[in-house]
Amino acid sequence: DGGITQSPKYLFRKEGQNVTLSCEQNLNHDAMYWYRQDPGQGLRLIYYSQIVNDFQKGDIAEGYSVSREKKESFPLTVTSAQKNPTAFYLCASSISDEQFFGPGTRLTVL
């Protein structure tokens, strides 16, 4: 089945550690996105990539990094510079205007 996968669903890390969240899609979509969702707030764009080997900062990129070496994969690294990393992280992809979302990873930093 075609779709977007994010793993793991729940992730726990100690403060000060970097952590990488995976996002894989087999929809053959060119564009991929990372969002963060906090309680009572809308999704906020962290990074996006419209094509392989190219990506742009979104609205809240500080403390995060990404890579886009393959069309199918767009991993997000949450670095120790991110002051409030505990959140629900959603990955999405698109080939036209509509974005399709993965199931999300809930990251908790202890």
Place this chain on the structure above:
Amino acid sequence: GQNIDQPTEMTATEGAIVQINCTYQTSGFNGLFWYQQHAGEAPTFLSYNVLDGLEEKGRFSSFLSRSKGYSYLLLKELQMKDSASYLCAVLSFYKLSFGAGTTVTVRA
């Protein structure tokens, strides 16, 4: 910048109709999406409006007025499974900007 407003919460009775309003002020406009999101899950697509007017899809309808910066999502014949958060999102220059979401609670 983008400013997208929608009510925080709404409650309705099973079988009733609920209308969720969304107002927006954005630099550039390519279209407006409505997504449904159950707690802890991914948003799922409901509707997409590019031109002014009403789009109907079964129990769900969405309306857009670009000149007023206004949209609404209409949910008819409410069912318990419609209890969820509904997200209004504006597409501008390939990027989606989301409102905070409206939590709809359907009561028996």
